[in-house]
Amino acid sequence: MKVRLTFLLFLILTTVSFVFAETGEKRIVVICAGCHGTDGASVGDSIPIIGGQKADYLKKVMEEYKNDEKAGSVMNKIAKGYSDERINFVANYFSSKKWVNTNKIYDNNLANKGKKIAEVCYDCHGKLGEGIEAYPRIAGQPVFYLKQVLLDYKNSVLKSDEMSFVSEYSDDDLEALANYFSSIRR
Amino acid sequence: MSNINRRSFIKNTTVGVAGLSIFGCAGKYHSEVIPKKGKRVIVVGGGFGGATAAKYIKLNDPTIEVILIEKNSYFVSCPISNLVIVGLKDMNYITFKYDLLEKNYGIKILQAEALELNPENNTLITTKGVLKYDKLILSPGIGFIEDNNIGYSLNLTDKIPHAWKAGKQTEILRQQLSELKKGGTVILRVPKSPYRCPPGPYERASLIANFIKRNNLGGKIIILDSNDDVTSKGKLFKAAWNNFYRRELEYFSQVEVQNIDAENMIIDTNKGKIKGDIINFIPNQKASNTAFKLGLIKEDKLWAFVNSYTFESEIFKNVYVIGDSTNTGSVGTVPKSGYIANSMGKVVAESVVSSLNGKMPPKPFMANACYSMVSDTEAIWVTAVYEYNENVKRTITIKGASGTPKTRSKIDAKHQLSWAENIWSDTLM
Numbered sequence: 001m002k003v004r005l006t007f008l009l010f011l012i013l014t015t016v017s018f019v020f021a022e023t024g025e026k027r028i029v030v031i032c033a034g035c036h037g038t039d040g041a042s043v044g045d046s047i048p049i050i051g052g053q054k055a056d057y058l059k060k061v062m063e064e065y066k067n068d069e070k071a072g073s074v075m076n077k078i079a080k081g082y083s084d085e086r087i088n089f090v091a092n093y094f095s096s097k098k099w100v101n102t103n104k105i106y107d108n109n110l111a112n113k114g115k116k117i118a119e120v121c122y123d124c125h126g127k128l129g130e131g132i133e134a135y136p137r138i139a140g141q142p143v144f145y146l147k148q149v150l151l152d153y154k155n156s157v158l159k160s161d162e163m164s165f166v167s168e169y170s171d172d173d174l175e176a177l178a179n180y181f182s183s184i185r186r
Numbered sequence: 187m188s189n190i191n192r193r194s195f196i197k198n199t200t201v202g203v204a205g206l207s208i209f210g211c212a213g214k215y216h217s218e219v220i221p222k223k224g225k226r227v228i229v230v231g232g233g234f235g236g237a238t239a240a241k242y243i244k245l246n247d248p249t250i251e252v253i254l255i256e257k258n259s260y261f262v263s264c265p266i267s268n269l270v271i272v273g274l275k276d277m278n279y280i281t282f283k284y285d286l287l288e289k290n291y292g293i294k295i296l297q298a299e300a301l302e303l304n305p306e307n308n309t310l311i312t313t314k315g316v317l318k319y320d321k322l323i324l325s326p327g328i329g330f331i332e333d334n335n336i337g338y339s340l341n342l343t344d345k346i347p348h349a350w351k352a353g354k355q356t357e358i359l360r361q362q363l364s365e366l367k368k369g370g371t372v373i374l375r376v377p378k379s380p381y382r383c384p385p386g387p388y389e390r391a392s393l394i395a396n397f398i399k400r401n402n403l404g405g406k407i408i409i410l411d412s413n414d415d416v417t418s419k420g421k422l423f424k425a426a427w428n429n430f431y432r433r434e435l436e437y438f439s440q441v442e443v444q445n446i447d448a449e450n451m452i453i454d455t456n457k458g459k460i461k462g463d464i465i466n467f468i469p470n471q472k473a474s475n476t477a478f479k480l481g482l483i484k485e486d487k488l489w490a491f492v493n494s495y496t497f498e499s500e501i502f503k504n505v506y507v508i509g510d511s512t513n514t515g516s517v518g519t520v521p522k523s524g525y526i527a528n529s530m531g532k533v534v535a536e537s538v539v540s541s542l543n544g545k546m547p548p549k550p551f552m553a554n555a556c557y558s559m560v561s562d563t564e565a566i567w568v569t570a571v572y573e574y575n576e577n578v579k580r581t582i583t584i585k586g587a588s589g590t591p592k593t594r595s596k597i598d599a600k601h602q603l604s605w606a607e608n609i610w611s612d613t614l615m
Contacts, residue, residue: 030242030532031553031571033612034525035605038245043611044604046597073591073601074555074569081553081571081587148597 028086029093035074041100045144052099056134058091071157101140101185114180117173121181124162129181135162139184146178219315220294225250225542228310228319230300230476232256232284234524235325235509238531238613244291246539253294254287255312261614262352264383265524266606268390271349271360272397274562280352286615300324303480305502321538323497324482324490325509325527326474327351328382331488337446338469345448346465349390350382362464363397369404373453373462375443376411380489381471382510382522384418385568387411389558390466392423395431396561406434408460410441410453412470418521419558419566419590426560426594443467473511482507489513494580495550496541497534508534518581520572525554528613529572550574550581557602565598566591 032050036042040051050058064070065079066087082090126132129139138146151174153163166174229240232254240254263280270277287293298314303322310317330348332339349359366372372394376387387409394407416423416437427435438457445454452461472478472488482490482499490507491500494517499505508530510522520526529552540547552572557565570588574581591598 025548027532027536027548027551031529031551034528034553034609035555037608038612038615041611042604042608044601044607046600047604047608073598074567077569077587077589078553078555078571079587081573081584144600148600 025086025089026093028082029090032090032094039097040094041097042142043103045102045104045142046148048141048145049100049102050094051097053094053137054131054133054135055091055095057131057136058094059087060134062087062090071152099137099140102142102182104142104144104182106143106179106182108183110176110179111183112180114173114176114178117169118177118180120165121177125181128186129184138181139186141182143178143182146182147175150174150178217315219296219312219317220253222318223251226253226319227251227321227323227538227542228253228255228317229323229325230255230310231325231327231474231509232258232261232295233325233327233509233527234609234613235527235531236323237261237284237287238528239323239325239508239535240293240531241287241291241613242532242535243539244293246535247543248292250539250542251294252291253296253317254284255296255298255300255310255317256284257297257299258353259283259297260353262356263524263606263610264350264352264386265609266603267349267352267356268386268393269559270356271363271390272393272562273360273364274393277357280356282610282614284614290615300326300476300480303502303505305481305505308504319504320542321504321506323506323508323534323538324477324480324511325507325531326476326511328510328522329472329474329478331470331472333469336443337448338443338467340469342446342448342467346446346467348468349466350386350468350471359464359466363394366398366403366405366463370463371405371461372398372407372464372466373460374407374409375441375453375465375467376409376413376417377468377470378412379417380514380522381468383524383556384521385423385556385558387468388416388418388423389560391435391437392426392431392558392560393562395427395434398434399431400562405463406436408462409435409437410443410455410460411437411439412441412443413439415439419568422566422590422594423558423560426564426566430561471510477507477511482511487513491516494518495574496537496547497530498537506534506538516580518572518574518578519583520552520581521554521556523554523556524609525556526552528609529553531613552581555605557598557605559599559602560594563596563599564594565602566594567598567601 036050042049062079065075124135125138131137152158154166229236240252243252261282266280269275284295288295298312302311308319347355347358349355374391391409398405442456473490477490490511491513492507497506509527533550537547555569557567559565568590571584572581
């Protein structure tokens with residue numbers, strides 16, 4: 001009898017702590033929505049969509065912000081509030097959400113121009129900009145955001161070996177690339 | 187609620203009598219405006235706190251009935267209203283209907299005002315009738331302190347706007363500024379802390395200085411700050427003022443206003459008399475009148491004290507207070523900002539949903555991110571992440587996870603608008 005009671009108590013306790021942990025973790029992601037939109041579906045044009053983004057990429061970016069290896073705005077501070085375990089949870093949570101394309105407009109002519117030079121991106125980001133492992137989805141992000149990121153790589157605000165190719169392109173070409181990948185909304 | 191209780195309750199409260207006369211019909215006063223069937227949460231106040239709470243209750247548990255009570259038919263955003271005042275954005279950009287909360291989440295919107303609370307019977311009386319609840323969340327915003335000793339009353343606000351609640355007041359100040367004569371003087375009074383949006387007055391002052399400069403008006407803005415120093419993002423604001431607005435902006439701290447002569451537009455202070463063509467007097471603040479009316483404020487206090495873990499009122503069970511009306515110290519170290527109200531809305535949503543479902547709510551976790559324009563093209567920010575701390579029983583800043591940028595930037599001006607569009611969508615859509 002005593003054993004059964006203890007077991008029952010154990011069951012109750014573990015159930016309670018499981019519920020506690022699960023909802024507690026959800027609370028650490030809902031606060032992101034104030035800037036990134038509900039479930040990461042950002043409607044702003046300079047703040048990226050993170051709902052439906054690649055988990056490996058989100059994890060990598062959060063770690064880079066946390067360690068000041070990547071320049072950002074508020075994210076360098078905010079990421080420091082997240083342990084490795086929490087970063088994992090945040091990355092998996094947003095990755096599991098549905099991708100909602102930006103509703104910001106793009107320029108059709110620039111998108112067509114961008115398509116002609118887009119091949120350089122396929123190896124890492126996929127033929128449709130859908131993202132591969134730690135390389136992010138870029139299709140359907142707002143034009144402004146994509147253009148800004150490309151220019152930041154060109155001007156060495158952001159640094160990465162894979163993105164160093166941008167130095168060979170004009171600002172106009174980069175704008176065309178941004179329009180092309182933003183135009184892929186599927 | 188029994189008739190006997192009801193009668194004695196009305197007898198003992200002036201609000202009750204006022205309520206009766208508003209309806210002019212006792213039958214309506216007694217009847218439930220929407221009869222309660224299942225689990226129900228009522229949210230009073232459709233700002234960043236209340237609207238977010240209503241939406242996230244539905245996201246957490248769609249079976250709970252949620253009624254959002256708001257006296258205005260539109261949401262007008264305080265964030266970005268400073269840009270409207272100087273003509274960089276229009277009123278439409280910051281004005282929203284509540285219909286998507288109804289359409290997307292099944293929240294019932296009731297345009298009404300809360301009149302009185304009967305916490306023993308979980309009943310709220312509004313201008314549209316009586317409502318029963320299981321949980322009541324109040325997010326009523328701020329109230330202003332009138333001060334006869336210095337001649338300040340809210341009757342003056344058509345001439346001397348505060349523009350610290352967005353809407354008609356925003357339009358009045360925008361209109362006045364658009365008519366500012368060459369060489370004119372604008373006076374901006376910063377209220378004594380704590381007040382809604384700590385960096386807000388300094389952003390407004392920066393944008394007005396920028397407006398004067400851009401339009402070659404040759405006038406200036408004078409900041410009369412009742413605090414010891416700039417209360418938020420101080421170094422960054424001062425750097426911008428020093429770089430851009432040496433002619434257009436003058437800053438005075440520790441200013442006590444002694445008298446306001448509205449007719450002659452003269453403010454008398456401990457540092458001398460100043461005449462203004464425009465006076466933007468932002469009064470000292472307290473919890474909203476609704477919080478006082480419903481009995482949520484302890485005697486001699488100005489803000490609502492809450493349990494930092496659940497946001498339940500220290501006075502009434504099943505009644506929760508969030509947003510600017512809360513006493514900061516009872517919550518922790520969070521500022522009175524729109525982002526924090528949005529965060530609190532999510533915490534209280536989980537708190538009441540957990541409680542209604544017999545579960546333990548998780549530990550509060552919140553964030554603040556807030557951008558301020560220092561010119562028409564550049565902005566600065568402040569951010570922090572907060573977590574409930576078992577030792578101090580308050581929600582406090584996580585070490586290292588807070589701060590401001592090294593300098594202002596153009597990209598942060600873009601981020602401010604994206605931030606606004608996202609927090610509006612997260613709160614209202």
